[in-house]
Amino acid sequence: MRHGHTQDLTVDIGEGRSYPIRFVQDAKEVLAKLVTDQADSSGKLAVITDMNLQLAHPELFEQLLKEIPTFVVSPGEPSKSVQRLGELWDFLAQIQLDRQGKLVALGGGVIGDLAGFAAASFLRGVAYYQVPTSLLAMVDSSIGGKTGINISAGKNLVGAFYHPEEVLIDTRLLESLPATEFSAGMAEVVKYGLLGDLGLFQKLEDLDRLHPQHPELPSVIRRCCEIKAQVVRDDERETSSEGGRALLNLGHTFGHAIEKVAGYGVYLHGEAVSIGMIAAAELSHRKGWISMDDCDRIRILLERYDLPVSLQEKLLAEDLLNSMKRDKKVRSGIIRFVAMRNLGDSFTTSDVDEILIRNCLTSIGAV
Ligand code: GLY
Numbered sequence: 001m002r003h004g005h006t007q008d009l010t011v012d013i014g015e016g017r018s019y020p021i022r023f024v025q026d027a028k029e030v031l032a033k034l035v036t037d038q039a040d041s042s043g044k045l046a047v048i049t050d051m052n053l054q055l056a057h058p059e060l061f062e063q064l065l066k067e068i069p070t071f072v073v074s075p076g077e078p079s080k081s082v083q084r085l086g087e088l089w090d091f092l093a094q095i096q097l098d099r100q101g102k103l104v105a106l107g108g109g110v111i112g113d114l115a116g117f118a119a120a121s122f123l124r125g126v127a128y129y130q131v132p133t134s135l136l137a138m139v140d141s142s143i144g145g146k147t148g149i150n151i152s153a154g155k156n157l158v159g160a161f162y163h164p165e166e167v168l169i170d171t172r173l174l175e176s177l178p179a180t181e182f183s184a185g186m187a188e189v190v191k192y193g194l195l196g197d198l199g200l201f202q203k204l205e206d207l208d209r210l211h212p213q214h215p216e217l218p219s220v221i222r223r224c225c226e227i228k229a230q231v232v233r234d235d236e237r238e239t240s241s242e243g244g245r246a247l248l249n250l251g252h253t254f255g256h257a258i259e260k261v262a263g264y265g266v267y268l269h270g271e272a273v274s275i276g277m278i279a280a281a282e283l284s285h286r287k288g289w290i291s292m293d294d295c296d297r298i299r300i301l302l303e304r305y306d307l308p309v310s311l312q313e314k315l316l317a318e319d320l321l322n323s324m325k326r327d328k329k330v331r332s333g334i335i336r337f338v339a340m341r342n343l344g345d346s347f348t349t350s351d352v353d354e355i356l357i358r359n360c361l362t363s364i365g366a367v
Contacts, residue, residue: 006218011143011229013163013236020166021143021225023218027131027170032064034104034129043100046092048115049107050075053133056176069095073114077264080114080149082158088118102127102165108134108181109141109269113159116147120162130164133173135185136270139192139224140248142167144232154328155256155264161237171221174212182212184270186305187251191277192224194298195250196231198344200224205297209304246348249329250338251277254360257323261315267308274307279360284340286356294343311365317358320366324357 006023013019024030038045047070054061054072061070071091073079092101105115105128112130119128130142148159174182189210193201200223204210210217228248235244255276259267267275281298284290299309324335334350335357341347 006222009222009225009229011163011167012233013145014233017163019163021229022166022168023222024168024170027168027173028060028064030168030170031060031104031106031131034102035064035068038102041100042098043102044069044095044097045102045104046071046095046097047104047106048073048088048111048118050079050111053107053111069097073111075110077110077150077155080110080155082149082151085114085118085149088114089122092118092122097122097126099123099126102129104129104131105142105164106131106133108132108137112137112142113147113156114149116145116162116164117149117159119164120147120160125162127165130167131173132167132169134177135174135182135221136188138169138171138174138221139185140188140228142169143225143228144245145236154326155260157328167225169221169225171212171218174217177212180268180306183305183307184268184274186210187270187274187277187302187307189220189224190298190301190305191248191250191273192227194277194340194343195247195338195346196227196344197223198342200227201297201301201343205301242348244348246329246336247338247346250340250346251275251280253324253327253329253335253337254279254320254364256327257320258311258315260323261319262311262313267312271308274302275310275364277302278309279364280337280339282360282363283337283352283356286359287339287352290340290342294340297343309364314365314367317361317366320361321354321357 009021010018045068047068050073052075071088103115103119105112119126132138132142145161145163147162148156151157238245251273255272258272281295285295302309336348336350337352338346339349
Protein backbone atom coordinates (compact mmCIF):
# COMPACT_ATOMS: atom_id res chain seq x y z
CA MET A 1 0.00 0.00 0.00
CA ARG A 2 1.26 3.45 -0.93
CA HIS A 3 1.41 5.74 2.11
CA GLY A 4 0.03 9.26 2.10
CA HIS A 5 2.44 12.12 2.51
CA THR A 6 4.09 12.48 5.90
CA GLN A 7 5.08 16.00 6.84
CA ASP A 8 8.77 16.83 7.07
CA LEU A 9 10.47 17.80 10.34
CA THR A 10 13.36 20.06 11.27
CA VAL A 11 16.18 19.16 13.62
CA ASP A 12 17.11 22.46 15.21
CA ILE A 13 20.53 22.36 16.81
CA GLY A 14 20.88 25.95 17.93
CA GLU A 15 22.95 28.90 16.70
CA GLY A 16 20.90 28.90 13.52
CA ARG A 17 21.95 25.39 12.60
CA SER A 18 19.25 23.03 11.47
CA TYR A 19 18.52 20.32 8.94
CA PRO A 20 15.42 18.61 7.65
CA ILE A 21 14.13 15.09 8.10
CA ARG A 22 12.29 14.54 4.86
CA PHE A 23 9.70 11.81 4.50
CA VAL A 24 9.94 10.87 0.87
CA GLN A 25 7.68 8.64 -1.22
CA ASP A 26 10.55 7.26 -3.20
CA ALA A 27 14.14 7.55 -2.00
CA LYS A 28 15.31 6.44 -5.44
CA GLU A 29 13.84 9.55 -7.03
CA VAL A 30 15.49 11.72 -4.41
CA LEU A 31 18.80 9.96 -4.94
CA ALA A 32 18.40 10.48 -8.68
CA LYS A 33 18.02 14.21 -8.04
CA LEU A 34 21.11 14.22 -5.83
CA VAL A 35 23.02 12.48 -8.61
CA THR A 36 21.95 15.03 -11.24
CA ASP A 37 22.47 18.03 -8.95
CA GLN A 38 25.92 16.83 -8.10
CA ALA A 39 26.74 16.18 -11.76
CA ASP A 40 25.97 19.87 -12.34
CA SER A 41 28.22 20.98 -9.50
CA SER A 42 31.96 20.82 -9.10
CA GLY A 43 32.04 18.13 -6.40
CA LYS A 44 31.70 14.37 -6.51
CA LEU A 45 29.11 12.22 -4.86
CA ALA A 46 30.09 8.94 -3.17
CA VAL A 47 27.80 6.31 -1.70
CA ILE A 48 28.61 4.14 1.33
CA THR A 49 26.45 1.06 1.70
CA ASP A 50 26.56 -2.64 2.58
CA MET A 51 26.31 -5.88 0.62
CA ASN A 52 22.78 -6.67 1.80
CA LEU A 53 21.51 -3.39 0.40
CA GLN A 54 23.32 -4.02 -2.83
CA LEU A 55 21.63 -7.43 -3.12
CA ALA A 56 18.20 -6.09 -2.13
CA HIS A 57 18.23 -3.21 -4.64
CA PRO A 58 20.21 -4.32 -7.70
CA GLU A 59 18.33 -1.89 -9.96
CA LEU A 60 19.48 1.02 -7.81
CA PHE A 61 23.16 0.15 -8.02
CA GLU A 62 23.16 -1.11 -11.61
CA GLN A 63 21.29 1.88 -13.01
CA LEU A 64 20.89 5.02 -10.95
CA LEU A 65 24.15 4.75 -9.02
CA LYS A 66 26.07 2.99 -11.77
CA GLU A 67 28.44 5.89 -12.35
CA ILE A 68 28.65 6.89 -8.69
CA PRO A 69 31.70 5.73 -6.73
CA THR A 70 30.34 3.31 -4.16
CA PHE A 71 32.09 1.90 -1.10
CA VAL A 72 30.52 -1.37 0.00
CA VAL A 73 31.16 -3.00 3.38
CA SER A 74 30.02 -6.28 4.93
CA PRO A 75 26.82 -5.90 6.88
CA GLY A 76 27.16 -5.75 10.65
CA GLU A 77 28.94 -4.08 13.50
CA PRO A 78 32.49 -5.29 12.65
CA SER A 79 32.46 -2.85 9.71
CA LYS A 80 32.55 0.05 12.17
CA SER A 81 36.29 -0.53 12.54
CA VAL A 82 39.43 1.55 12.31
CA GLN A 83 40.50 -0.63 9.40
CA ARG A 84 37.33 -0.13 7.40
CA LEU A 85 37.38 3.59 8.13
CA GLY A 86 40.98 3.77 6.89
CA GLU A 87 39.99 2.02 3.68
CA LEU A 88 37.08 4.42 3.27
CA TRP A 89 39.38 7.45 3.68
CA ASP A 90 41.73 5.95 1.07
CA PHE A 91 38.79 5.35 -1.25
CA LEU A 92 37.63 8.96 -0.92
CA ALA A 93 41.16 10.18 -1.60
CA GLN A 94 41.46 7.88 -4.59
CA ILE A 95 38.26 9.14 -6.22
CA GLN A 96 39.53 12.66 -5.43
CA LEU A 97 36.51 13.71 -3.49
CA ASP A 98 37.08 17.36 -2.61
CA ARG A 99 35.44 19.74 -0.16
CA GLN A 100 32.51 20.24 -2.54
CA GLY A 101 31.97 16.47 -2.53
CA LYS A 102 29.15 14.78 -0.69
CA LEU A 103 28.69 11.37 0.87
CA VAL A 104 25.48 9.41 0.98
CA ALA A 105 25.10 6.96 3.86
CA LEU A 106 22.67 4.41 2.44
CA GLY A 107 22.03 1.75 5.08
CA GLY A 108 21.33 1.06 8.72
CA GLY A 109 23.02 2.33 11.85
CA VAL A 110 26.43 0.84 11.04
CA ILE A 111 26.60 2.59 7.67
CA GLY A 112 25.29 5.87 9.10
CA ASP A 113 27.87 5.88 11.89
CA LEU A 114 30.80 4.88 9.67
CA ALA A 115 29.95 7.17 6.75
CA GLY A 116 29.08 10.00 9.12
CA PHE A 117 32.47 9.77 10.82
CA ALA A 118 34.24 9.56 7.46
CA ALA A 119 32.34 12.71 6.45
CA ALA A 120 33.30 14.40 9.72
CA SER A 121 36.98 13.62 9.32
CA PHE A 122 37.83 13.48 5.61
CA LEU A 123 39.31 16.84 4.56
CA ARG A 124 38.22 17.98 8.04
CA GLY A 125 34.60 17.64 7.04
CA VAL A 126 32.49 17.13 3.94
CA ALA A 127 28.71 17.17 3.62
CA TYR A 128 26.72 13.95 3.90
CA TYR A 129 23.16 12.67 3.65
CA GLN A 130 21.60 10.03 5.82
CA VAL A 131 19.35 7.63 3.91
CA PRO A 132 18.40 5.13 6.64
CA THR A 133 17.17 1.74 5.51
CA SER A 134 16.47 0.11 8.89
CA LEU A 135 13.76 1.04 11.36
CA LEU A 136 16.38 1.64 14.06
CA ALA A 137 18.29 4.04 11.83
CA MET A 138 15.08 5.85 10.80
CA VAL A 139 13.95 6.56 14.34
CA ASP A 140 17.28 6.92 16.08
CA SER A 141 20.80 6.67 14.68
CA SER A 142 20.37 8.75 11.51
CA ILE A 143 19.18 11.75 13.55
CA GLY A 144 21.27 13.80 15.93
CA GLY A 145 24.76 13.68 14.48
CA LYS A 146 26.35 10.92 16.54
CA THR A 147 28.91 9.28 14.28
CA GLY A 148 31.74 6.93 15.08
CA ILE A 149 33.42 3.58 15.11
CA ASN A 150 34.25 0.84 17.62
CA ILE A 151 37.69 0.05 19.03
CA SER A 152 38.73 -2.98 21.02
CA ALA A 153 38.08 -1.14 24.30
CA GLY A 154 34.41 -0.67 23.41
CA LYS A 155 31.64 0.36 21.04
CA ASN A 156 31.42 3.91 19.70
CA LEU A 157 34.46 5.03 21.68
CA VAL A 158 35.84 7.09 18.78
CA GLY A 159 33.62 9.46 16.88
CA ALA A 160 32.29 12.96 16.44
CA PHE A 161 29.07 14.90 16.63
CA TYR A 162 28.59 15.75 12.98
CA HIS A 163 25.18 16.39 11.52
CA PRO A 164 24.00 15.45 8.03
CA GLU A 165 22.65 17.89 5.45
CA GLU A 166 19.38 16.00 5.43
CA VAL A 167 17.85 12.77 6.62
CA LEU A 168 15.75 11.14 3.91
CA ILE A 169 13.20 8.60 5.12
CA ASP A 170 11.43 6.30 2.72
CA THR A 171 9.58 3.67 4.75
CA ARG A 172 9.26 1.45 1.69
CA LEU A 173 12.95 0.66 2.06
CA LEU A 174 11.93 -1.32 5.14
CA GLU A 175 10.16 -3.86 2.95
CA SER A 176 13.45 -5.62 2.21
CA LEU A 177 14.45 -5.70 5.89
CA PRO A 178 14.48 -9.07 7.71
CA ALA A 179 11.55 -9.35 10.15
CA THR A 180 13.89 -9.67 13.15
CA GLU A 181 15.55 -6.36 12.24
CA PHE A 182 12.18 -4.66 11.99
CA SER A 183 11.22 -6.01 15.42
CA ALA A 184 14.53 -4.87 16.89
CA GLY A 185 13.74 -1.37 15.60
CA MET A 186 10.34 -1.59 17.28
CA ALA A 187 12.13 -1.82 20.65
CA GLU A 188 13.42 1.72 20.03
CA VAL A 189 9.94 2.82 18.95
CA VAL A 190 8.47 1.51 22.22
CA LYS A 191 11.32 3.30 24.01
CA TYR A 192 10.15 6.69 22.67
CA GLY A 193 6.68 6.06 24.06
CA LEU A 194 8.08 5.13 27.45
CA LEU A 195 10.53 7.97 27.70
CA GLY A 196 8.30 10.80 26.70
CA ASP A 197 4.94 10.12 25.12
CA LEU A 198 2.25 8.05 26.82
CA GLY A 199 -0.01 8.79 23.83
CA LEU A 200 2.48 7.06 21.52
CA PHE A 201 2.73 4.09 23.89
CA GLN A 202 -1.07 3.77 24.01
CA LYS A 203 -1.28 4.10 20.24
CA LEU A 204 1.19 1.21 19.90
CA GLU A 205 -0.93 -0.82 22.30
CA ASP A 206 -4.10 -0.05 20.35
CA LEU A 207 -2.72 -0.66 16.87
CA ASP A 208 -2.37 -4.17 15.66
CA ARG A 209 1.19 -5.29 14.99
CA LEU A 210 3.02 -2.77 12.83
CA HIS A 211 4.84 -3.95 9.71
CA PRO A 212 6.58 -2.16 6.83
CA GLN A 213 3.37 -1.71 4.80
CA HIS A 214 1.19 -0.73 7.75
CA PRO A 215 -0.56 2.59 6.95
CA GLU A 216 0.18 3.95 10.44
CA LEU A 217 3.89 3.21 10.34
CA PRO A 218 5.03 6.52 8.79
CA SER A 219 3.18 8.57 11.40
CA VAL A 220 4.62 6.43 14.21
CA ILE A 221 8.14 6.87 12.78
CA ARG A 222 7.54 10.58 12.41
CA ARG A 223 6.51 10.90 16.05
CA CYS A 224 9.70 9.11 17.15
CA CYS A 225 11.78 11.43 14.96
CA GLU A 226 9.98 14.41 16.44
CA ILE A 227 10.80 13.30 20.00
CA LYS A 228 14.41 12.61 19.03
CA ALA A 229 14.74 15.99 17.30
CA GLN A 230 13.43 17.72 20.41
CA VAL A 231 15.78 15.86 22.72
CA VAL A 232 18.75 16.63 20.45
CA ARG A 233 17.77 20.30 20.24
CA ASP A 234 17.72 20.57 24.02
CA ASP A 235 20.93 18.68 24.71
CA GLU A 236 22.89 18.22 21.49
CA ARG A 237 26.08 16.96 23.12
CA GLU A 238 24.54 15.07 26.01
CA THR A 239 25.99 17.38 28.62
CA SER A 240 22.81 17.89 30.63
CA SER A 241 23.33 16.92 34.26
CA GLU A 242 19.81 15.50 34.37
CA GLY A 243 17.58 14.06 31.70
CA GLY A 244 18.43 15.42 28.26
CA ARG A 245 19.88 13.23 25.56
CA ALA A 246 20.72 10.54 28.09
CA LEU A 247 16.97 9.77 28.24
CA LEU A 248 17.37 8.13 24.84
CA ASN A 249 19.30 5.48 26.73
CA LEU A 250 16.23 4.05 28.44
CA GLY A 251 16.93 0.31 28.61
CA HIS A 252 20.43 0.85 27.19
CA THR A 253 22.47 0.74 30.41
CA PHE A 254 21.30 -2.83 30.97
CA GLY A 255 21.09 -3.46 27.21
CA HIS A 256 24.70 -2.51 26.43
CA ALA A 257 25.91 -4.77 29.23
CA ILE A 258 23.81 -7.65 27.90
CA GLU A 259 25.19 -7.17 24.38
CA LYS A 260 28.74 -7.07 25.63
CA VAL A 261 28.62 -9.95 28.14
CA ALA A 262 26.62 -12.24 25.83
CA GLY A 263 29.13 -11.43 23.07
CA TYR A 264 28.38 -8.96 20.28
CA GLY A 265 26.15 -10.48 17.65
CA VAL A 266 24.26 -12.82 20.01
CA TYR A 267 21.49 -10.23 20.38
CA LEU A 268 20.52 -7.55 17.92
CA HIS A 269 20.92 -4.17 19.60
CA GLY A 270 17.15 -3.69 19.80
CA GLU A 271 16.70 -7.13 21.34
CA ALA A 272 19.16 -6.31 24.12
CA VAL A 273 17.39 -2.97 24.61
CA SER A 274 14.08 -4.81 24.90
CA ILE A 275 15.41 -6.91 27.79
CA GLY A 276 17.08 -3.77 29.17
CA MET A 277 13.75 -1.92 29.20
CA ILE A 278 12.22 -4.78 31.18
CA ALA A 279 15.05 -4.43 33.71
CA ALA A 280 14.54 -0.64 33.80
CA ALA A 281 10.82 -1.20 34.36
CA GLU A 282 11.60 -3.60 37.21
CA LEU A 283 13.92 -1.01 38.72
CA SER A 284 11.24 1.68 38.43
CA HIS A 285 8.67 -0.64 39.98
CA ARG A 286 10.91 -1.67 42.88
CA LYS A 287 11.54 2.02 43.55
CA GLY A 288 7.78 2.47 43.80
CA TRP A 289 7.40 4.65 40.72
CA ILE A 290 5.50 2.43 38.31
CA SER A 291 3.04 -0.36 39.04
CA MET A 292 3.26 -4.06 38.29
CA ASP A 293 0.47 -3.47 35.80
CA ASP A 294 2.67 -0.90 33.98
CA CYS A 295 5.49 -3.47 33.83
CA ASP A 296 3.07 -6.01 32.32
CA ARG A 297 1.93 -3.51 29.69
CA ILE A 298 5.53 -2.94 28.60
CA ARG A 299 6.25 -6.66 28.46
CA ILE A 300 3.08 -7.44 26.49
CA LEU A 301 3.86 -4.75 23.92
CA LEU A 302 7.44 -5.96 23.43
CA GLU A 303 6.26 -9.57 23.15
CA ARG A 304 3.86 -8.54 20.41
CA TYR A 305 6.97 -7.90 18.31
CA ASP A 306 8.55 -11.20 19.35
CA LEU A 307 11.17 -9.28 21.27
CA PRO A 308 12.95 -11.07 24.13
CA VAL A 309 11.89 -9.94 27.61
CA SER A 310 14.43 -12.00 29.55
CA LEU A 311 17.89 -13.39 28.88
CA GLN A 312 17.94 -16.25 26.41
CA GLU A 313 20.94 -17.84 28.09
CA LYS A 314 22.50 -17.70 31.54
CA LEU A 315 24.68 -14.66 32.12
CA LEU A 316 26.34 -13.81 35.41
CA ALA A 317 24.88 -10.84 37.25
CA GLU A 318 28.43 -10.06 38.38
CA ASP A 319 29.67 -9.77 34.79
CA LEU A 320 26.72 -7.61 33.78
CA LEU A 321 27.24 -5.34 36.75
CA ASN A 322 30.96 -4.94 36.01
CA SER A 323 30.19 -4.15 32.41
CA MET A 324 27.66 -1.50 33.46
CA LYS A 325 30.28 0.11 35.68
CA ARG A 326 32.56 0.45 32.66
CA ASP A 327 29.87 1.92 30.36
CA LYS A 328 31.02 5.17 28.78
CA LYS A 329 27.96 6.92 30.21
CA VAL A 330 29.23 6.30 33.74
CA ARG A 331 30.16 9.59 35.42
CA SER A 332 32.77 9.55 38.20
CA GLY A 333 32.23 5.83 38.65
CA ILE A 334 28.49 6.22 39.30
CA ILE A 335 26.10 4.39 37.01
CA ARG A 336 23.28 6.56 35.70
CA PHE A 337 20.01 4.85 34.93
CA VAL A 338 17.03 6.03 32.99
CA ALA A 339 14.00 5.16 35.08
CA MET A 340 10.27 5.71 34.63
CA ARG A 341 8.31 7.94 36.96
CA ASN A 342 5.27 6.92 34.96
CA LEU A 343 4.75 5.38 31.55
CA GLY A 344 5.72 8.17 29.15
CA ASP A 345 7.70 10.08 31.77
CA SER A 346 11.34 9.08 32.28
CA PHE A 347 14.23 10.67 34.10
CA THR A 348 17.87 9.95 34.90
CA THR A 349 18.89 8.80 38.34
CA SER A 350 22.02 7.55 40.08
CA ASP A 351 20.17 6.82 43.27
CA VAL A 352 20.15 3.07 42.75
CA ASP A 353 22.04 0.78 45.10
CA GLU A 354 23.88 -2.30 43.99
CA ILE A 355 21.46 -4.72 45.63
CA LEU A 356 18.62 -3.25 43.62
CA ILE A 357 20.63 -3.52 40.39
CA ARG A 358 21.38 -7.17 41.19
CA ASN A 359 17.69 -7.83 41.87
CA CYS A 360 16.77 -6.32 38.52
CA LEU A 361 19.40 -8.46 36.82
CA THR A 362 18.03 -11.56 38.54
CA SER A 363 14.53 -10.64 37.39
CA ILE A 364 15.63 -10.77 33.74
CA GLY A 365 17.25 -14.19 34.29
CA ALA A 366 20.84 -13.41 35.29
CA VAL A 367 22.39 -15.79 37.82
N1 GLY B 1 21.09 6.95 20.15
C1 GLY B 1 21.25 7.81 21.24
C2 GLY B 1 21.53 9.20 20.86
O1 GLY B 1 21.47 9.55 19.70
O2 GLY B 1 21.85 10.00 21.69
